Amino acid sequence: MRIPVPRSLGRSVLALVTGAVLVTGAVVTAGPAAAVPGNGNGGGAGNAAPTLVQTDEGKLRGTRLDGYRTFEGIRYAEAPVGERRFRPPVPVQPFRGVADATTPHEPCAQLANGTTNAFQTFNEDCLFLNVTTPAGLDAARSDLPVMVWIHGGSWVYGNGANYDASTLAVEGDAVVVTINYRLGPLGFMAQRDLSAGNGAVGSGSAGLLDQQEALRWVQRNIDAFGGDPDNVTVLGESAGASSVCAQLASPTAAGLFDKAIAQSYSCTATYDTLAAEEATGQTVATTVGCATAADVAACLRAAPAEALLRAWPGGSFVVGGSSLPEQPGTAIAAGRWNRVPVVHGNLQDENTLFTPLSLTETQRQALLSADPAVYTATLQQRFPGRAEAVAQRYPLAEYGSTLRVLAAVASDVGSALSTCTHVAAHDLLRGQQPSGVFAYSFRDQDAPALLDFPYDPARYDEGAQHAGELPYLFPGLFGGPLTAEQQALSTTMVRYWTNFAATGDPNGRGVPAWNAYRTPADVQGLDVASQGGVGPVDVAADANCAFWATR
Template sequence: MRPSLPRPLGRALLSLGLGAALVAGGGPALAAPGAAPDGEPPLVVHTEDGAVRGALAEDHRLFQGIPFAAPPVGDLRFRPPAPVEPWDGVRGATAPGSPCPQLQDEFNPFASTDEDCLSLNVTTPAGLEGRSGDLPVMVWIHGGGFVGGAGWPFDARRLAVDGDVVVVTINYRLGPLGFLAQRDLSAQNGDLASGSAALLDQQAALRWVERNIAAFGGDPRTVTVFGESAGGSSVCVQLASPTARGLFDRAIAQSFSCTARYDDLATAEATGDQVAAAVGCAGGTDVAACLRQVGVEELLRAWPGDAFVVGGSALPVQPADAFAAGERARVPVVHGNTRDENTLFTPLLPLVSTGAPPSSSLTAEEYAAELTARYGDRAGEVLARYPADAYPSPLRALAAVDSDAGTPTMLSICAHVDAHEALSAVPGSTPVYAYQFRDRTASPLIDFPFPGYPGDAQHGTELPYLFPGLFGAPLTPEQQELSATMVRYWTTFAATGDPNGRGTPGWHRYRDSGDVQGLDLASAGGIGPVDVAAESHCAFWASLAGA
């Protein structure tokens, strides 16, 4: 299944990228710009493009809104990112740059039409004196359904300080500005074709890291790219992209299967023709020029919500096909998802049986009818494994079906198991470490009504364990213990390519489905290997797909 997302699903994913991240506000107050106190790392850092001045908190430095590419405006709209124009003097880096253009709605309280958005943020530990360019670097690609989000709301101080790493969070073009393919645009871009602006933005940010991160205390030879949801998809695509080779040394893909399939160039260009028609650019002699003159908001509203495009030189083949052919970046990989991934989306997506989203009062009969509409004469086999009365409600039973192998497929547990197998089967590949986040007491992204069900580990619930304060209630002491272990795993992996380290439970390299590291509270089973394929009936779902 290609990851073209229905608008309700894409907008819910968007709230992970920006809106929910802002609910709890920011971190500790930062010192006003100025000279750093004696013995502290400098607040003025010289990059290849010019000097920037950041801010200092008690335990970390933060530099925000640093441009890594030229503003993609005017004739640069839709084109590959261009170099930054160097500046004289010292540029202030104490406020975030603008989010890339996105629409405001019930899932996203923020809107932007500012195309001058290709900036990044750098968080480092304090006390780096005498340590020039030796810390591991982690580059975060935000989620948001490919249509929203930004890098700056993700407070990276816990990763940076507790993990002793430098963290970079980035923006990239979204929606049509990042993913629109169209024949006239493809002709202008040559081998790159079109639809790859977002992919190339992410690579431009990684090239900025390669050139500049040593000045902030980071080691450009030890770079981990990581991301969740659309950001996890981005990590998977970068693993397959020939133009990303050598730009990172480890990869962490969270909550998006690396075997997801995307539109090919011809399909994406046909979608681009529809967008061009919707904004009044069809039939002209220069469609590309017309598209560059359309107002940002009009373009955003015409966008159907597609993602990466396969066919240009930056992504010539489907990632899954690249992995099967042994063509992926030879870097260690962490890949995983949450136990109840699709619980977030089941109430949003139309039922096959009715064409409308389910209500919270879905009955057992309606649940059985939906299984019949989906699975025909094998619906009884599904019902035997997921009986309505085994769950707090029929809607929660349907959510369990969706989380294991249902809709959207690219977020399901069994699709992630397929990806673990595909990544680890690459001949001569470096290690793959698989995980599943299982804390069902974690605060949900959105409190959908599941009567009688206390909670679940839905899409995005692991994020506050890595980035504090994203949404929901503060972590409990027991959750803080799990968070501390996850931070150690993620940052140890960034440093060594292996998540195992002193003081953490052992994590086996992935060789079969029993090697998935469960991440849960001590009172609910703790941390250790679980056979998620058996638990989620993946062999059954595979037989159903092959019937």
């Protein structure tokens, strides 16, 4: 179901839910819940694939459902606790016997938030992944494309197990892996004493390196599940898309994947430097009582996880260590990146989610007015010297309220989620990869909304809000059932995504042609048939990018 937003919600929530797609702490499973009987070694009807799989580290027993297999809660690295806290991950060690892989593991440590109902846990033993495959595989087969999903959640929330990968696996004939990685300060906090102990890698890169360790596990083991280790696509949404961009620029990720899909986070976005983030980490150390300790690093490793999470002001990737030595945009522009085919895109109305959350309820109510005087005064304040020109581009009558106009502007320009920022990334990638970049714009105005604001739709229509495309790839993630038209769009998107994973090109039978990116007019619009359907759109014109580029 949609998540209602309390009218009292204030500014502080913006930082907490940016990119968040963790809707509940429970695993969302849209497929049948009943396992199909089998003997665990290829039993069951026909050539059903085995639920007992031998990996490099040991044997795993999974579950066979209606049309697919799942192997959940697979450890890919040793527990990052004690002396391992804040350090690079340690590869999982071999084990004896058969490990149970029939239930997912608890997410990485994160705080609860009432708005998104995020699952609160202080568990740090969380470096686990989940594998979903079609059920009817020959046991000797190992040629399916592999898709490794990195969840979003502002780098502070999320759980790989929340994403039901059965549709991608079955309809796309693919092996899908969803992963957990360290979040918040445990995954992204830099601090000078921690950096000194980590050598060239510095600190603040644990989450990035966790993702790489999961990809190394895939390289070693995915053939046992039917997947091809030489045909791996890394993909993610929001904070997960930023992870994809960071992995494209990371020298230590070279050779770990063959294609990339980044959904709703521009690869031109910039992150803080190691020096800046070490200063933030020092503030955290002070807050938890470690700044004056004889051994600050040891004190931080012993501090309660909850205390660290509550002291953390937020942050993301850190630029400066050996795993991310320069900004992703800089690395791509200079040709110092992991050159692979890329799908990159965003949603038409990304910031209808975040614009209200950046304001108090009193401010929101005032801006929900259709009063031209409020509109004019707001534009004069927000866009001094350009208010009249902005008003011509974003007429109040067309949008219904000043608040919706502000959301439209923010969706077009000004953030890592905005359309014009994505166009910049498309152009940058295309300059390095002339025939291997495919851009999209998700545009279904009635897509399920992550957060349902209690406002009159005539005054605030959420449109194609941030994260709205996710239920089209992962059924049941949030929102109710898709309509027939939306289900048809879902089928097309799944085919595009899995065609790309298989071949590096989203085109194939039964889907409209998708042009490789050359100009913003080549962006593939993804919409229901009655509202424009699927085909090329000029997103730079729609988002007024030329207008915003002039000052």
